[in-house]
Amino acid sequence: xxxxxxxxxxxxxxxxxxxxxxxxxxxxxxxxxxxxxxxxxxxxxxxxxxxxxxxxxxxx
Numbered sequence: 001x002x003x004x005x006x007x008x009x010x011x012x013x014x015x016x017x018x019x020x021x022x023x024x025x026x027x028x029x030x031x032x033x034x035x036x037x038x039x040x041x042x043x044x045x046x047x048x049x050x051x052x053x054x055x056x057x058x059x060x
Contacts, residue, residue, distance in 0.1 A: 001031055005053055013053045018046045025049065 005013055014036065017024040033051040042048045 001027070005031075005055060011055050013055060014050060015052075016048050016050045018043065019049055020046050 015028065015033070016039070017028070019038075028051045031053070033053045036050045036052045039048040039050065
């Protein structure tokens with residue numbers, strides 16, 4: 001994840017994970033990502049959580 005962020009050419013990097021994927025949510029928060037929004041109905045009964053990382057404010 002950090003290697004990807006270091007290659008990012010824009011200020012914000014977005015990613016997503018299922019609401020049921022708690023280990024990934026914890027990893028994203030640990031790496032400095034913030035929850036940005038929710039997408040419903042991509043997968044029944046398991047919303048997609050969208051996260052972003054502000055590259056300028058996060059050491060990568």
